[in-house]
Amino acid sequence: MKKKMTPYILLVPQLILGVVFIIGLGTGIIQSLGVIPAFGLTEPTLKYYKEVLTRPDLLQSLKYSLYIAFMSAFLATVTGTFLCAVLVSAGKVRGIIMRIVQIPIIVPHVVVALFIVNILSQNGILARILANAGLITDQQQFPMLIYDRYGLGVILAYLWKEIPFIIYFVIALMANINGSLGEAATNLGANKLQAFMKVTLPLCMNTVLSGFLIIFVFALGAYELPFILGATTPKALPVLAYLEYTKPDLRARPYAMAINGILIVISLIAAVLYYILLRRSTKKLAG
């Protein structure tokens, strides 16, 4: 009997924090349905979702957020995995280079925003270099890389931080597999590339996919970078939601929560897709 209780006892603090998290989500979802008794709103309704989903600025924001999150996660995952393979192949899986890889992981997003401003703004170092090389004569000629509609500054900021994250996330596993099973494949006559593509990479795929999902959901819901580096229009969904949330008119609150509800739905869809892909790749490995 005592033994049966042990896991539950171990899980008590986790459970308490989990409940706080679910209260947060639950409150948001209930408010998004227009139920805020304190403001005299008690009838649940989907009207806020309907209104929000037909607002043209919201659709723009939705596209913008999805685009930034997908591009950041996709490019970071591909580049990160590639660099990871290069590092493994070069035998640089620990030591000074891995220390350097760790730096961007510990640098906070707000500091990365400052880097991007320093380098890519129209007053930044890149523009100055071009001016000194005689390629442009005026600040205005330098393309808007930040505060732009295409979210380039935001995506580059994420890439600076997340490519090393992917490397760090995958490299221990990849080095290990490459050293054992990859080596075996090479001994059996595969060349280095074949061994990597057919043995090492498939075995790392689950971890790579997890990395992608973590970055995607993070970039989708993060406030800092689109707030600091993003365009005035379209705004990223979390920025838009926070704007509605802080409106003095409290009746705007359900709109903020409806935007959050949309974010939850997209994140969960991403999670379900991830589990399907995960199961499929695990099956493939088993079969």
Add this chain to the structure above:
Amino acid sequence: MKRKKNIWEGLIIGIFIFLVIVPILTILVWVGTERWAWPSLIPQKFSMRAVNGILRNRQQLVRLCMSSLFISASVAFLSVVIGTMTARALECYDFFGKRLFSFMSMLPFLVPGTVFAMGVQITFIKCGLSGTVQGVIIVHLICSLPYAVTLMQDGTRAMGVKLEEQARVLGAGALQAFFKVTLPNLFPVMLSAFSMAFVVSFSQYFLTLMIGGGNVKTFAIVMVPYLGSGERNFASIYSVIFLVIMLLVFGILEWIVGCFTKAQEVEYY
């Protein structure tokens, strides 16, 4: 052929490292920059005005460091303790509701922190936790914990229960076996969980803003307004202090791991 490939590898790694390092150098230059007119490549006027400005309020700076460090260290410590417990429950036992708990522990990975923050703010206000350090620690903890749990789960799984069972067979009590055999072996993983949780907490801006409500000062909260107002030298100084603290924390942790264990190889497959 082999030689040529190594050159490519070196080149790619070199470019990568260059791109990582250069942005950091830009903030070091900005720390002492007073005037840097277009299109010059180096600042015209260096001064310590901004540095002195911040150092003059030394007390404030020390308080800021202390509150930031206290919050993140508490979050990291709690994450490791709770993460170890959760990982042990999920990896070493079979019980009813295991999948549900497993899903719950990963939920903060799946739902954006901003959504959680806006939803939970009202509850925190009701409980009197809004604007307090404890409140900020709780929300940071919720966002840091999944990282700690993931790392601890990997560690616990790799470690297995065989050694602990061995100790039990040899007559150790359950707690004794855990604290004397399993825990020391998990120690390096616990330290990486600690540093991960520390980083996640130390970098939080939005959650701190929402729940701290401007009362609770951390580096991110103090720095962002300077970024918005274009005072890049102030923003740079805070960023440098930010980074130095992080590097120190990491240096100390790495040093502890280094003292504690020679690099252990874990076979995954």
